[in-house]
Amino acid sequence: MAGNRSLETLATQIRACRLCLENPLKQPLPHTPRPVVHINAGARLCIAGQAPGTRVHRSGIPFDDPSGDRLRAWMGIGRDVFYDQSRLAIVPMGFCFPGLDAKGGDLPPRRECAPQWRADAFKLLPQIELILVIGQYAQKWHLGSYRKKSLTETVRDWQNCVNREVRPRCLPLPHPSWRNTGWLKKNPWFETEILPYLKKEVGRLTC
Numbered sequence: 001m002a003g004n005r006s007l008e009t010l011a012t013q014i015r016a017c018r019l020c021l022e023n024p025l026k027q028p029l030p031h032t033p034r035p036v037v038h039i040n041a042g043a044r045l046c047i048a049g050q051a052p053g054t055r056v057h058r059s060g061i062p063f064d065d066p067s068g069d070r071l072r073a074w075m076g077i078g079r080d081v082f083y084d085q086s087r088l089a090i091v092p093m094g095f096c097f098p099g100l101d102a103k104g105g106d107l108p109p110r111r112e113c114a115p116q117w118r119a120d121a122f123k124l125l126p127q128i129e130l131i132l133v134i135g136q137y138a139q140k141w142h143l144g145s146y147r148k149k150s151l152t153e154t155v156r157d158w159q160n161c162v163n164r165e166v167r168p169r170c171l172p173l174p175h176p177s178w179r180n181t182g183w184l185k186k187n188p189w190f191e192t193e194i195l196p197y198l199k200k201e202v203g204r205l206t207c
Contacts, residue, residue: 005120006124007039007040007125010039010121010124014117014121015035015037017033017035017113017116019113019116020033020112020113021033024112025111025112026111029098029099031057031097034096034097035095035096036060036090036095036096037090038062038083038089038090038091039089039091039125040086041124041125042085042087043089043125044087044129044130044205044206045087045089045130045201045202045206046090046125046128046132046168047071047089047090047091047092047132048092048131048132048134048141048142049090049092049138049175050093050106050134050135050137050138050175051095051097051098051109051110052095053106054100056097057096057097062090062092063090067175067177067178068176070176070177074173074199075132075198075199075202076198076202076203077202077203084206089125089128091121091122091125092109093109093113093114093118094109094110095113096110098110108137109137114141118141128168129167129169129205130169130170131171132173132198133161133170133173134173134174134176135173135174135175136154139151139154142170143161143170143172146160147172155174155194156189158172158193158194158197162197171197171198173194173198174190
């Protein structure tokens, strides 16, 4: 239980996790696990994404790829602030790269990971004020009934998500993958409505 261990101990346990290889729910992870965790008791802002991709799996640095570049641009911060664990936590749905599907895309986050680690992680991060909830898997976990039928509808309803009484507050975002460039062009309200709010909150919580 979270109450019996420190955040540092939890991070160490996550990094040593081999659950999806040694005790998988279905097929084991097809490669050596390399959990990527980024948590600190000082952070007031958290990013809840999907799972590491191939480049992050190699480097061990979260969002160390073009998606991370776009996300940092959305947030209005550089790598110095983004990787300062005292300012920003990163708690994905899956801590390990899940592998690739037949078309070369990333598989969904491993199902073993979130139930094992995420509840305890957030119990040990009570100071988090805002979670950036990226993609459908994280939105399902964090938003519950506030999640709409589609990601677009969920993100479009961002104000109701942010203003609900549950704490920490949650701001739904699309994945910053360059594959979503078409989505961004079709939904210009994301840039005009959400990004100003996002940058203001990021500045406030990471100052």
